[in-house]
Amino acid sequence: MSGDHHGPTSFWSKYVFSLDHKVIGMQYMFTGMFMAIIGGYFAYAFRMQLAFPGQEVPGYGIVTSHDYNSLVTNHGTIMIFWVAMPVLIAALGNFLIPLMIGADDMVFPRLNRLSYQIFLVSAIILIASFFVQGGGFGGAWTSYPPLSSNPEYNLTPLGAPLWLTAVALEIVAFLLGGINFLTTVMNARTKGMKMYDIPMVVWMIIIATLLFMASVGPLVAGAVMLLFDQTLNTSFFSVDGGDPLLWQHLFWFFGHPEVYVVLLPAMGIVCEIITTFSRKKLFGYKEILYMTFATGILSFFVWAHHQFVAGIDPRMATVFSITTLLISIPIGVLCFCFIATLWGGSITFSVPMLWALAFIGEFLLGGVTGIYLGSSGTDIFFHDTTFVVAHFHYTFFPIAIIGTFAGITYWFPKMFGRMMDETLGKVHFWGTIIPFNCLFIPLFLLGMGGQHRRIYNYENFPDLAGPEMQNMRIFATLSLVALLAFQLPFLYNLFRSMFRGEKAEKNPWKANTLEWVAPSPPPHGNFGHQFPEVFRGPYEFSHPDREDDFWPQSEPGPRGEIKEH
Numbered sequence: 300m301s302g303d304h305h306g307p308t309s310f311w312s313k314y315v316f317s318l319d320h321k322v323i324g325m326q327y328m329f330t331g332m333f334m335a336i337i338g339g340y341f342a343y344a345f346r347m348q349l350a351f352p353g354q355e356v357p358g359y360g361i362v363t364s365h366d367y368n369s370l371v372t373n374h375g376t377i378m379i380f381w382v383a384m385p386v387l388i389a390a391l392g393n394f395l396i397p398l399m400i401g402a403d404d405m406v407f408p409r410l411n412r413l414s415y416q417i418f419l420v421s422a423i424i425l426i427a428s429f430f431v432q433g434g435g436f437g438g439a440w441t442s443y444p445p446l447s448s449n450p451e452y453n454l455t456p457l458g459a460p461l462w463l464t465a466v467a468l469e470i471v472a473f474l475l476g477g478i479n480f481l482t483t484v485m486n487a488r489t490k491g492m493k494m495y496d497i498p499m500v501v502w503m504i505i506i507a508t509l510l511f512m513a514s515v516g517p518l519v520a521g522a523v524m525l526l527f528d529q530t531l532n533t534s535f536f537s538v539d540g541g542d543p544l545l546w547q548h549l550f551w552f553f554g555h556p557e558v559y560v561v562l563l564p565a566m567g568i569v570c571e572i573i574t575t576f577s578r579k580k581l582f583g584y585k586e587i588l589y590m591t592f593a594t595g596i597l598s599f600f601v602w603a604h605h606q607f608v609a610g611i612d613p614r615m616a617t618v619f620s621i622t623t624l625l626i627s628i629p630i631g632v633l634c635f636c637f638i639a640t641l642w643g644g645s646i647t648f649s650v651p652m653l654w655a656l657a658f659i660g661e662f663l664l665g666g667v668t669g670i671y672l673g674s675s676g677t678d679i680f681f682h683d684t685t686f687v688v689a690h691f692h693y694t695f696f697p698i699a700i701i702g703t704f705a706g707i708t709y710w711f712p713k714m715f716g717r718m719m720d721e722t723l724g725k726v727h728f729w730g731t732i733i734p735f736n737c738l739f740i741p742l743f744l745l746g747m748g749g750q751h752r753r754i755y756n757y758e759n760f761p762d763l764a765g766p767e768m769q770n771m772r773i774f775a776t777l778s779l780v781a782l783l784a785f786q787l788p789f790l791y792n793l794f795r796s797m798f799r800g801e802k803a804e805k806n807p808w809k810a811n812t813l814e815w816v817a818p819s820p821p822p823h824g825n826f827g828h829q830f831p832e833v834f835r836g837p838y839e840f841s842h843p844d845r846e847d848d849f850w851p852q853s854e855p856g857p858r859g860e861i862k863e864h
């Protein structure tokens with residue numbers, strides 16, 4: 300357990316160099332939010348260019364073709380590595396894991412602090428890369444060689460290696476954090492907490508961490524080779540002597556599981572919220588767990604579905620089509636478990652619940668459209684069109700944005716000891732969900748019409764420049780502007796509620812898990828002098844033998860299990 304329980308007193312040791320898992324979690328959260336603003340601003344700039352090509356973008360200026368590439372690349376890179384990962388895994392994982400397993404902190408608090416510091420350095424290097432001579436890297440977040448490996452092709456002799464270094468450091472930060480997460484959940488669970496008493500969000504973060512650790516090795520090796528190609532003139536991935544396709548294998552062996560790395564924590568958040576706000580036991584706790592493991596394992600056998608047009612053997616394409624489509628089975632079971640949990644519950648449409656429900660609906664659309672891309676025959680048509688862009692935003696946006704808002708609005712009372720404003724929360728919810736759909740549905744249609752991605756000005760392509768398509772682009776961009784504008788009520792609500800919100804009780808949602816036993820906000824060391832003991836699983840809601848419709852894990856008494864089936 301962490302050494303010092305008295306709690307630091309000076310500003311520096313309390314907020315900047317803190318060892319407290321909650322403070323480190325907040326540091327990750329606010330850094331992630333800051334990066335989300337940059338990533339969103341980049342999306343604004345390049346979408347404005349698509350809607351109004353060649354015109355000055357208010358707040359940015361002229362978007363040149365080089366700018367466009369760099370904006371798209373860094374938008375994607377930031378959203379995945381500096382928003383989804385820090386907020387969903389690092390921030391919520393750090394904040395929740397010790398509280399939900401009844402521990403006073405992570406088992407390696409210093410490693411935890413080092414993890415955040417390396418992460419911060421990686422973010423600074425990435426931001427610096429936009430300002431060096433030649434500008435930021437523009438070879439896409441997938442960084443395929445030879446474009447990425449050869450400065451004569453990418454024209455960013457400094458931007459490209461800095462981008463790669465930043466990504467590599469970010470990965471180091473998450474490996475350190477991951478070691479800490481795994482060890483803590485294995486060793487620091489409080490008395491009575493058995494494997495199947497662990498709340499689903501903790502399980503999901505742990506499985507995500509395992510996936511990350513198992514998939515990232517080849518990418519790190521590849522990144523070092525790529526860096527050598529860029530800076531030392533080696534030829535691992537060059538066309539003469541090396542093998543550019545090798546990078547695609549290394550990248551996607553990591554890249555596809557990475558989608559599940561960020562997906563799983565969001566799924567876990569959804570489990571906590573839908574049980575609390577439907578007052579029902581989670582349907583199929585063990586089935587959800589096994590299906591998640593199955594998804595994780597399968598995700599290592601699908602990577603080449605990104606390479607159907609890269610010249611792989613068509614017989615291999617069939618194999619990878621089959622494994623890809625197989626994944627929809629466990630994911631489908633998970634969705635059915637969510638629906639069965641909601642079925643017949645007494646549902647409250649609170650703000651966190653709205654986000655959780657929206658997650659299920661929007662993510663389903665992302666999953667269903669993926670079936671077209673997983674089948675090699677149809678993917679050859681759809682590949683690199685904005686159909687793909689729309690598909691993966693229907694997975695990533697629910698994960699990184701909807702899942703995050705679900706988590707923040709649900710745990711805000713615990714984080715800051717105050718309640719957020721419901722009305723503003725609902726305005727923000729609808730102001731995000733409606734424009735999101737208006738933004739990306741047109742991209743499906745445009746993609747089906749043959750609109751390729753990573754093109755900065757469609758006026759250069761007469762077939763794609765007609766008014767019908769251009770009007771859809773304008774509609775999508777205006778929807779984005781609305782979406783961004785509706786984030787202001789959220790930021791106002793967040794910061795105002797932190798200081799002025801109504802004071803929160805210990806357990807405002809009447810939930811069962813251990814974090815709700817600690818004071819809001821929890822002090823240094825979380826539970827005071829006595830750790831809570833666990834007597835039952837996390838989802839005993841509406842138990843027939845009890846008057847209260849919830850049954851905290853820490854309340855002494857029988858385990859209270861009733862047969863589910």
Ligand code: HEM
Pocket residue numbers: 339342343346371372374375376378379382383438439440441688692695696699700738752753754779
């Ligand atoms: C704020 C709303 C967002 C908008 C308007 C938006 C828009 C776009 C568009 C239009 C592209 C394709 C550009 C092109 O290919 O020319 C793109 C690329 C991308 N976006 Fe987003 N996006 C948003 C949020 C997100 C989020 C939340 C994530 C992930 C967590 C994300 C991840 C990506 C990735 C990985 C790419 C690929 C970048 C590349 O091609 O190198 N985006 N985005």
Ligand SMILES: [Cu+2]
Pocket residue numbers: 554555601602604605
């Ligand atoms: Cu994939």
